[in-house]
Structure formats: structure tokens, C-alpha cells
Amino acid sequence: MTLTTEKRIELTEKLRPVFIQHGREARVEHVSFFLDLNPEQQEAVKKILKKFRSGSHTPDSLLEEYHRWKDGAGVPKIQPAAPKTFIKSVNRAASQSLKQAHRNVPEDLKKEQAKAEKREKKAAQKRQKNALEIALIAALRENREFSDYKDVFFAARGKQRKLIAFLGPTNSGKTHAAMEALRTAHSGVYLGPLRLMALENYDRLREKGVKAGLLTGEERVDLAEATHVCQTIETADFNQNYEVAVIDEIQLLTDKDRGGYWLNAVIGIAADVVYLCGAPIVENILRDLAELTGDEIEIIYTQRMSPLVFAEHKEDPKKLPEAGTAFICFSRKNVLLWKDMLEGAGANVSVVYGALSPEVRKEQSRRFRDGETDYLVATDAVGMGLNLPIHKILFTETEKFDGEGFRRLAPQEVKQIGGRAGRYGIASEAGIITSYDAKDLHFLRQRYTAPEPDVGLTDVHMKPTAAHIRKICESFNNHSLDFALRKFQKIGHEIFSVDISEETLIVAEKMDRIFGTDASSLSVRWFFSIAPADPKNEDAFGYFLDLAIGYKKVLEKEKNTVDLRIFEDPGARLEYAESQRKNLTVYLWFANKKPEIFQEKEKAQELAAFYDGLINKLLAGNKRVTRKKTIGLPLSFCTECKAMMPPFSQFSVCRDCHAQRR
Template sequence: MARKRNHLTTDILADALHRLGIGAAAVDREALRLRMDLPELNGFVEDETVAAALRDGGARRAFAETGVAALRSTIPALRSEPGRDDDRVWRLRVSIPLLDDGRLDLRLDVPPGETAAEILEEMALGNDPARRLDDLRAALAETAAEREGTLRRAVARLRELIRDDLHEIGADAPTYIAPLDRTLRARVFTPSPNLAHAIGDTLKTVRTRAKVVAREESGRRRLRDRVGFGGYIDKFVPARRLNRRIVFHMGPTNSGKTYAALEALARAQTGTYLAPLRLLALENYEALLERGLRAGMVTGEEILGEPDPSHTARTIETADLRHPVDVAVIDEIQMLSDPDRGWAWTNALFGIPANTVIVCGSDDALSHVRRAAEAAGESLDVVTFARKTPLVALDAPVPLESVQPGDAVVAFSRRAVHENRETLVAAGRSVATIYGALSPEVRRAEAQRFRDGEAEVLVTTDAIGMGLNLGPLKRVIFSAIMKWDGTATRALTNPEIRQIAGRAGRFGHQDEGHVTATDDASLGPIRDALAGAPTAPAADTRFYVRPDLIAIEAAALELGTASLAEVLAHFSRATFYDGSAFQPSEMEEALEAARAVDKARLPIREAFAFAVAPIDRRDAISKAVLDRWVQARAAGASVPALRASVDGELDGLERTVKLAAAYLWLGRRFPDTFDEVEATKLLRSRANAAIEAQLRKTASQRVAARRRPRAMA
């Protein structure tokens, strides 16, 4: 009923806009209704009231675009983020030192106070960041003093406890202070009835840990640091030279968190965007170009764009950890916890040399990001984003025969995707198909067919979870909630369900997104996940790391070996001491590859490149091709471009595309050996075209023959 009243209200607002000579389509009437605080109308609204609301909204938007930044530069302690409609939510950052020399700042974000709020409102309505500036400073100083006064006893007690600890620790005081400082720099407290207790409880645990660290025998710690990853953070010298600020854009899919980060990136003089997928790197490279920026793209396989770009889009494994930039955006930060690829996010989070590092991801990653900021001794600000459209779990399952245009059916294996695809095509639906074995180019083309309506239904794996614009997608239907993770078949985690389900109901296309399954048994876990049920805490919360070439060559020299397999085995078992914040990435596949590459007796840096080359090591044919390439490199021979037919079956074409990508990846590292790059690019393009042609041809070829007299609903 409320929704019906709201529709009536927006229709009445449309009439008022027409009387004012303003096209109703040009105004977000629902936002205007909320700004005017009109729950319902009885048939009329004064034109001047609407005009005034429009003027206020315009002034607030203008102030958000220019005035907020000017005011922040004048009063850095003021914090601002978008509120409802065009309003701003203001906070005052209050810093209270806990040591006599001004160190160990306790940071609070508090409302600016009634007087300051009135002045900020006047500034917004007049788009004048200089209006009553001295009055604003005085009001904020009064608010800060009042807040410090309420915590005076708690702060005095904390200071006394810290002084006692320092007396007990003695000469190791700097070692004790460092973790306390990191914790405080990574945390901002907000007002609550039990704020003093919350601060005390937070620091009690950290103080205990800091004393243990300070007492640890320093010689043994230095020795472990030299042979392992104890000094991992410090090895990123360019990043450590900067006083980096980490900002976590935290929110679910379809919340605008990445869009806001890219807006900040585009405004910066220099910057980089780090993507989990080549497809995302390509899309954001194109977005940077469209903004008129001097942009470039770097992936493992290719370099595009300007020779000396001001802004780059990169796959995260190719992050430039040497050259400083103003802003870096790290997308899908929750990938930190991935055993195979998490090392790349760890490297970027600790090592990207940027004044501001904006990380984007779900709230599941908050503990990781906060611990990283603490470990690096850097400040952390968390900006929370809410989903722009509701995501609703349906009450009933939707079997395949009831799938409708605009639906996506999700499975978790290539075989299951094709089975679902065949069932839907036979039943009269035209389909687009996306799964991980398809190249980024084909996935993009299939997504485009779905967006354009050429394909009614999308049949996919969790490959849709990142990096695809799926426009009209309204319902996500899980045909399974179990997946093979490379080790075992397991249930999807709640974050995984939310990530995939969140692609439904894209803002600007749908009013809300719907999520369901093809069977009753799967509905419960989906409802729990969408309701925000937490995932059980991970047993091991350390950061994944992988040795780089410098570490590998140093270890080879220390161990007196030329065997890459021996060096990797050393890193996996001997370099992580108890209490380390780091752990080795999943190395079994790399170790197996290293043992094979060692037979060719290549220099260890070359062996490492071949061991991590991006091929499907589960595929015997691909492994045999890589072995031939290794032998050619060892013999000093060049490797000709791939020779393959583009008239075969899908699995063969997919293999051709992957091997072509691996050839190009190796060609960037060994251009004298892999010297037929253009021919390989041409083959990859032809194979991609053949895959897309097959998918198009079979997307609806049986529709005419099998279409039932009554179409599916």
C-alpha cells in the first residue's frame, strides 16, 4: 500500500514539474519526494514548494562537487560522505594523544554539533565553503573539547596503564609502542553508550600482545626475519616511504563502491586500477580513455594505450610496486583470502606506492584490511556503501522449465552449464553462455547478447560474480549450491552466494533483484546468506604470500642450489615462524611445475617464469606443449606460433585460446624465443570468433524444431 501511495505522490510531483516547465523524466521524482519528506499527497503540491526543493537540491549537489573538497582542505578534521538524497553526513575527527610526547592518537569520529551543523547547512544551500568559517572553527573546537571531557577519566586511566607497561618493558619500549600505534592508526571509534569500555577492551588485548612481542629475544627475531617473511612489509621500500592512507570502500555488489573509487582515481593526477580479471582491466581502461585521460593497460599478455600513461588499468598480478602514484584502486579485496591468488592482493595492499590506496570489497574483508593497516602502521578509513536496489530471496524454487527471459541460471562446472544450456534451448529459450574456460573476449560478447536481448536467458558459472555488465538481469537462479574448489566438493560460503546473487537487479535497470534456486533444498542456505548470516571465522587468518624473483635468487644462493623446486619447497616449509602474519600461497601446483622445468636446467629466474606460466596444468596436452617450449628455450631455439584448427569442438578451441594467451605471456618475458606474437594474436582472435560463432549457432538452433505450442511463461 505504501508503495502505491508513493507512486501517486511521484505522479503528482510530475504534474507540478510540468507546470514549472520541467520535463518529469529529467528529475528523479522519488528522490525529490524523499527530499521534501512527503510520505503521501492528497492530490496537489504547491509549485513554489517543488521549485524550492529543486533549488536546494541543485545547491547541495554543487556544494558536494566543489565546496566539500574546499572545506576539507581548510578544516581537515571534518569528514563527509553522501547521505540521503543530496544531503551530506558530517563527522568531526577528534584526536586525543595517549603519550606525553603526543604519540598514540586515540581517534574519534563524532557529530559536529548543533551549531556547526547549522553553519554547514548554510554553506551547502549557498554553495559557499567560506561562509561563517571562523564561527564553524569555534563550534568544532567546542565540540571536540566536550567530547574529550566526557572521556577524560578513561583516557587518564589508559595513560596510566601504558606508562606502567613502559616501565615494565624498559629498553624495549619502541617495540611495545609500535603495535599499539598501528592499532590506533587503523581504528576510528564512534560515539556509543559504552565507548570508554570499548576503547579499554580494544587496547587491553593489544597491550598484552605488544608486551609479548617486546620481550621476545631480538636476535632470534632478526634471524627469522632474514630467512623468512618477517621483514616482508619493509621490502616494499617505495610504499614505506609514503605516508599512505588506506580507504576501504565496503559494501555489497551494486552499491556503487567501485564507481566511487574510480571517480576518485579519475580526479587524481596519476593513478592505477588493479583488477582481478583481464576483462575488468580492459573495461576500466576503456572507461579511463572515455574520460579523456592519458590511459594505458597492462596485463600478463599485453600492453595497450599510451607509452607513458598518467593512469593505468592492470591485472593485479602486474601491479607496479616501484613507481609512486597519487591514487591506487584495488578491486575485490576479499580475494586476499584466496589460497591460490591471494598473494597478489597481499603484494598490492602492502606494496602499492600510492598516497591514497582505495580498496573495494565486501564487509567480509574488513578484518583483513584492518590488520594490514595495523601491520603497515598506516591509517585506515572505512566508507560504507549500501546496495542501491533491494535483493529479495523468493519463497519458491524456479525449475528450469519455468525460467523466464531476463533470468540467469548458475551452475558450478562447465559440464553442468552445458547441460542446463541444452535443456533450456530444447525448451524454446535462446541462451547466452558464460563460464571460466571462455576467454574474456567471448564472455564479454555473450554478456552483450544477453544485455541486447538477443539471448533471453543467461546460463553461467560463478564467472559472472566479477567484471561483467549484465544490465537487464532480474533473477539469479542457483541450479546448485555446491562447487568443486580444486580440492573437494563443498557448499558455497555465504559471501560467495551474496556475490553471485548480487548481480540481480542492477540499479538503473530493475527496481529490485530476485534470487532463488531450482529446488527447495537450496532455498534455505540462500535465504540465510542474503539475510547476512555470518560465515564461520577462518581457522587461519594470515596473509598469503609468494616469493618473488629477488627472494628466490637469494634463497638459491644461500641454499647452494640451482633447483627451483628446492627453493620453493624451502619457502613453503621453512620461512614462516610462529606468530608471523604471513603464510605461503598454495604451492603444490607450482612445485610440480618446478620439478618438470628443473629438468631443462634453465637459469632459476627463467625456470620460475615457466613454472608460473598461465596454462591449464590439469590438461595433459597443454602440459606437453609447455614442456616443448621449455626445451626450446633451453636449446636456444625460437618457438613458432601455435598451429591449430579453428573448426573443431568447443573444448579444443578453448585450449587453443588458453595456449595462445600463455604464448603471449611468455613472449613478454622472452621475446627472442616467443617471437611470433602477431601470428599468435591472430590465431587467438580466430579461435575466439569460432567459439562465439558456435555458441551463437547452438544458442537457439533447436528452438524452431522443438518449440511447444504454448511458450514458457
């Protein structure tokens, strides 16, 4: 039997003040109590109301708990109590709750006031912290490591240097002229962006009788008696004095990821004469840097020594182009697809892309140079350091993924890559730039003739040094490397651009986790942060982190060395072989820096040679069924705009047309 409507209304009125206090409307259905409650259940209802008065219950949760008891969940069944007993208990409970609510009003106000004071105190602390941070950042900007960045390089500032810039298009003899000056000097250094370029110039100097050494992240060759050193720009020594220095591909000053190394080299290399070789786009930057450092500068403009023309018509996909053509793609995947397609048409192909080691690139280039292969399929890696007998550059696509999204090629990229056709002294005829797509051919011609954008010192990307990181950590009393790098980006520089890549921050965060954030481990974490880690490659980055964990165990005396943990696998597939070769590059980098801890250098070098050979074998033997060359290539084109599609595409429209449909 349930309460009558009159009784329910009466109880509703008694509980109304409690509901109003909690901002709720009191309705009859809120007190749909049953009469069949035993004394134990009645006691439970009293406890629930007590919780409600103390504020630990809301009307909704009260009803929910009440109904659990009402339904007898977990409560033994007892004979129902008399209706009048229950009504009296509820009335008494409701009356008590109303009185208690009135007594609690001042207490609630006190609680609200206390909460408001606490919030205000927290906000004041935050404002004070922000003000302190702003003051510290302002102070750091005035610090010499930040404000007078050029003065950090003591050896260079102690010299009156002369900068000579050879600026011009590809195939205009820039690097050749600079290397001749380097060859005749008593001492010198060559700094380039790729290990392959350092290796080629090392070989060139050795052939001419110069005591040259090679220094890269992986190797140190003939350095003991060397008067000249060819090295990658990341390994530059700013304390050594030279007569002549050559800095190649100087236009990379504006590169977001690596430009800081070129900035350091230009303002910090201690040579009497510094030759700067590259594209004219950075002329104003070089003049401004010379004014900043107080060095004399001379600009020498060079002209292309062999003609370069654009094809009058697009390429015919029904027949293969002449031998000596380089097909340009912008991803490893597309390189291998075009390789398969060309080999399926009966051609012999060499390939060059970023994931390949310098030794593999060199061997692939040799096969193309010696005529063992008809065609070269390459990424934009061919735009630097490879002098090959390329007659025609054929762009298979005109957009690339830059880490954030797809974009069209910039004028400088078209010039740098297209200029590899018709190399002076190698290819006898004019170089040709072409495409299978008429629209792409028109775009390439426009980009090649387009004026270069204006760039200045704000487009030069400054990199943090160990001194920067240490100063930030000491100033903020926070030795997290991730924290220091983020603050470095916030501090910025009044002249140069400061950008910390997401990959760098990922490495820093991982190093903080592995080594902790004590001041004592900061130098170790910084050491690992400048290693050649690749967070985008899951396998390679996993191996890198394993080396870091092994290094920590050595520091904690759990072991004496960091194990190599790489083995020969003759049956490895191409992707796995490339991954292992990349891991060996990382290990060799550490072995050159810390040979007492990374002791398996010789084994790593043997494994590197093994995987180089295996990769070359896999690239040479990965052919489809040979067909006649006359059938051409099975290219497909967009059914709407007629643009060329990627090889073996499963779609009928291109990406642009698909986006317009959506």
C-alpha cells in the same frame, strides 16, 4: 634307488648344526637325496654346500638349487655312482660345513658390528643434517625478506600512504566511487582480478577522456603516453609512483591460490591514496595491515542501491522463467548442459565460464545485454566484473568442486553471485534469488543472512618472491626450484599463511628437469614458474612445456626463436578451440615478456581473434531441435529426497542419497 630312512636321519643329524646356525629347523625331508648321482653332480652338491657355509645361500635356496642339479637340468646323463661313494661325499661335506660354521662365528659377529656402526653413523649424519636445516630455517626467518616482508617494497615504504576502504555488498557503488577518484587524479592505477575487469575500466576511462593504458599478461595497449593504467593484479609495478591506486575485489586477500597478489598490492603499491573495494569480511585484515605498514586507514561502508529478495517458492520446471534470468552452474560441463536444455526448449542463450577468453565473455555479455539472448548460463565467473541486466539469479546447484572435493557454497559466494541480480541503473526492478529445489532455496536464504566468519592475517596467503627463492637456494646450497619452494613452505611466516599449491610444485619440478638445477638457470626457471601454466589441463600444459623446451634450445644456441606452432582450424570443435585459445594466451604472455625470443606476437593476436570468433560462433549455433517454450525444461529429481538432479542425469538418486546407501 633312494636313501633308506636310517641314512636320511643320519644325514639330517649331521646337517642339523648348519640349519640351527641359520635359524632353521632340520627335518628329514630336507635331505631327500637320490643315490643316482654321477661324480659331476656330486661335485655340484659340494659347491652348493660351500656357498651355504659362506652365507650366500639360505636353506631354501640351497634345496632349490640342489633339486635343479638332482633333476639333471643342463647336466649330461652319466652312469650313476655307487651309493657308498655318494654317502661318503655328503658326510664329508656336512662335516666340513659344520667345522666352517664354527670358524665363521666371530667373523659374523664382526660383520654385524660393522653393520651396526654403519647404521649409527648414518643416523648421526641424518641428525646433524636435520639440526643444520633447523638452524638454517631459523636464520632465514630472521632474514629481512622473511621477517620484515613489508620493507621489501621500498617505494611504498618511502610514502606516507592513506588507505580508503569501500566495503559493502555487491551493487553498492564501491568500485564506481573509487574509479571516480582515480579519473580525477593526475596519475593512477587500477588493479583487478580479471583481464575483463581491467578492459572494462580501461574503456570507461578512455570514454571520459583519460589517457589510459591497458596492461595484462596478454597485451600492452596505449602505455606510451598513459597517465593511468588498468591492469591485472599479477602485473602490478611496485617501483612506479602513483597519486591514486584502486585495488578491486579486496576480499580475495584470503584466496588460497591468488591471495598473495592482493597482499603484495595492499602493502606494496606506491600511491598517495589507495582505494580498497570489496566485501566487509576483510575489514579486520585491512586494519591490521595498515597498522603493520604504518599507513592511515579510513573505512567507508556502502549500502546496496537496489533491493534484493528471495523467491517465495521454488521455480516451476514446467515453464521457463522470465527473460533476464541467469542460470548459475559450477562447471563448464554443466553450463553447456543447461545451455543445450534451454535451447532445446526454444530459448536463445549466452554463456560465461572460466575457460572463455575475455573477448568471448564480453561478446556473450553484449548479446545478453542487448536482448539478442533471453538467458545467461554462467559459472561463478559472473560474480566479478560483469554488470548485466540480470533480473533473477537461479542457482541450479549449491555445491562446487574446489580442487579437493565437493563442498556447499560459502556465505560470501552466495552474496557475491546472488548480488548480481537487480543491478542499479541497469535492471529496473528488485533482484531475485531462486532455485528449482525447495531445500536449495532454503539453504541459499540461510547462507545469505549468515554472519561472516572471523578472518585475520593468518588467513592471508603470502607468495614467495624471487628474493625468497634465491636466498633459500644460497643458504642450502641447493638450486632446485622444487626444493626451494618446499623449503619456503616449511620456513613459513610468523604472521601470514604460506601455502604452495600442488600445481606450482608440479611446474617447478618440470622446470628443474628441463633446465637443470644449476644456479645459472634459477632465474629462468623462476620466470617460467610465474607464467600462466595450467597443469590440470593436459593439452595446455603440454604446450607450455614445449615452449620451455624451445626456450632452452634458444639458450643453448640451437635456434633463435621459440615457434608459435598454432594454426587456424575452421572445423575445430568447441573444446579444441578453447584449448588453442588458452595456448595463445600463454604464448602472448611470453611474447610480452621476451619479445626478442617469442617473435610471433602479431600472428598470435590474429589467431586469438580467429578462435574468439569461432568460439562465439560455436556457442551461438550449438542448438538442439527447437521446441515450444511452454513445455518447460526436462528436469529430473531424486526419487528419494526429491532434490534436483543434473541435466540429462542417467541416475535416479542424487549423490547424497547414493552415499547414504553405501
